[in-house]
Amino acid sequence: MDIPFNVKERPDTGLYNGKLGIWLFLASEVMLFGGLFSAYIFLRTGVDNWPAGTEYLDVRLATLNTLFLISSSVTMVMSWASLKLNDFKKFKFYSGTTLLFAFGFLVIKYFEYSAKFSHVPPYLPSTNNFLGIYFTMTGLHVLHVIGGIVVIGYYFGPGSKMWKADPERFTNRIEIVGLYWHFVDLVWIFLFPVLYLL
Amino acid sequence: MSEGNHKQSFWTKYIWSTDHKIIGIQYGITSLAWLLFGFVLISIMRYQLAYPGTPIPLIGSLLGPDGALPPETYNSMGAMHGTIMIFLGVVPLAFGAFGNYLVPLQIGAIDMAFPKLNAASYWIYFLGSVIMVVGFFVPGGAANSGWTSYPPLSNIATTGQTVWLWGMVMLITSSLLGSVNILVTVIQLRTDGMTWMKLPIFVWTQFITAFLLLLAFPPLEAAGILQLMDRLVGTSFFMPSGLVVSGGGPYAGGGSPLLWQHLFWFLAHPEVYVLILPAFGIVTEVIANNTRKPIKGYKSLVYAMIFLGFMSFIVWAHHMYLTGMGTTIGAFFQTTTMIISIPSVVILTALLLSLWGGSIRFNTPMLFALGFLPMFGIGGLTGLPLGLAAADIHLHDTYYVIGHFHYVVAPGTIFALFAGIYYWFPKLTGKRTNEMLGKLHFYSSFIFMNGVFMPMFIQGLAGLSRRMNDGGETYAHAAGVIHLNEFMTISAWLLGVAQLFFIVNMIISLRSKKTGESNPWNATTIDWTDTTSPPLGHGNFETVPTVYRGPYEYSVPNEKNDFSPQSQKG
16 A cells, blocks of 8 residues: 555646655745744844954855855755666765765864854854854754755665665655755855855 | 555554554544643642632642642643643644544545654654653743743743753644645645545645644744753843843843744744634534535635635734834734634634524534534634734733633634544544533533633733732732632633543443444545545555545435535536
8 A cells, every 4th residue: 555646746736745745844944944034133133233244254164165065956966867867876976975065064164163162252152142143043054964964875875775676766755855955055045145244 | 554454563553553543543642631631730720819828639738838839830830731732732632633533534545645754743742742741840840931931031941941942842843744744645645536625624724724833833943942042052032131130141132032922923823723723624514514504605714714824924913012012013913913803704604604594413513513603703702802902902911811812722622622523433433422421511511611711801801910820819900800710710620520521421432332334424525425434444445535526515406315425426
């Protein structure tokens, strides 16, 4: 007994279940980050002095990180496209590259965070609300990146066995992971200007 | 998924099940237990309100040194009563239990779209609910800043508040998984012929509820994260500059308590419709079935409910007129609040008109559904003065507000849920409930519900504030109405006693013999007509039905029976 439209698309909606599921999940994620962005606006407009991002943050590192994430989004699409073209080797290559970019993002984020903590006097979430919202939003984003790495890593490694058994299903899974990964990328595209540049 | 027919152990069949019916029953039993627990909390609190400062019989020694309820514990119990009733009781029962069990059956699906996620959603809910009550055992007791958890009070509250926040994060995750599941199931797994305008109203209400949960809960999660940061890391998102608290701080300041209120009510107003929409759905099914005629204005109902769903996202600040957020914003939210009352009236009118000319069967589910209509009506109409800033200045934070929302949720939604339990009990078990006990349950509950909540309007109009552990006995303006507390308390206890009819009825009925009828109510929807009662195991249908008709084709002229199943050609 299999659930209908688990792998194949339902004709009248044009979607398989997982794809619709991930879109709805992302809608909810939009509301989550939307809530935090609204909080940012609320806090910023509520005070007279709001520091410029450059006072505390390193724009160069963040630019590099932006490039990393955008590139990882591209390689993510390529890995899915490779599966569509039946090229499992290329999938492995692109999927692995995605992972490398994602790890690169985390490494840079680690240096950014530790620079804040080791600064004299230390820049902590409790120092002021700018740093508070910076750590909260980027921290939540980093959790999303880690979540992405776990899932991409799973399908790069042990999960890729599914390719032999059920290639269509595996391709769908990669498409779903990709949609999530693009969202994580997109959140950063908003976080970068809002926190570092404005 | 394809476990076939091989033998399953008790654990895989009933505990770690991925069958939507079992998960629905798990939700149902758990949430009913929490409802009872929440009721016990309020029964203890009501003793303190009726007889302030006197030792509580039997359990008093557990609560305080002199046997009376200490104010701190009163606060904890109040906050937890609200939290438990809403997040652990009514929503999981209305959405988790009814939605899980019935939506796949009513749309002709063999299960939910994601059975494993479904089980995960239940277990995360279970874990979250346990975390919530663990709060009672941490130093300082459970969360004590009200179910709304307004800062700065909640920021400086005892550890129980942190536990509350972790519990909320779990419950939000659970409801996220549950709502995605219901949405995908309704969109993707409708059987052949089950077009949108042939869906039973119950499915529509679950569908819209799922959207509200999906989109309204995340901002509360954001708020919860911010409050956790405030409490654990020392940020000041909700702490204004210059705030001095004895024994706390220093706070960097620069934040705003209003931020929490906005994020909280952005969830908590749609939450009201999460509570009421499934109730509309259940009542509609029961009324159509027991008047033996089609629902009046099916399409009006559907569009009114969709509109209600949309509007519920832009009325939240009517809870905040007295916060100093500004009259311009107030004017906007007064307008939207008046507008959102229109679809509610459309729905209630459609249900009332559906009674017109029907040959009504007054069985237990129908009595509860009929009781719902005026009770929800009172709840809704008493909300209008609260939606207007000028009247709200007087009524805000009084017992009037408590009376208002309890009329919506307690004799409103909970009556509808009882109607649903009595109506679908034969579906779940293949057995009938006892009509005599059911009617006793209804009439006694109806009387005592009003006994509890009607005097609240009188007290509130007299200006009696809520959340006072002595019931307001030190306030001069309360002197004229405070004697009502005793009457309300006794009504509340009798209301508790009245629920014994329900519990005994359930036990007796569960022990009775199966009737062998699969469609005892002669209903039209495919959950009754195309499956046995109780339904087959995993898979629901012998053959998945095709749908040809609308959901409420009762008493169609020139047909043999007075009900024409959705799956019947013609």
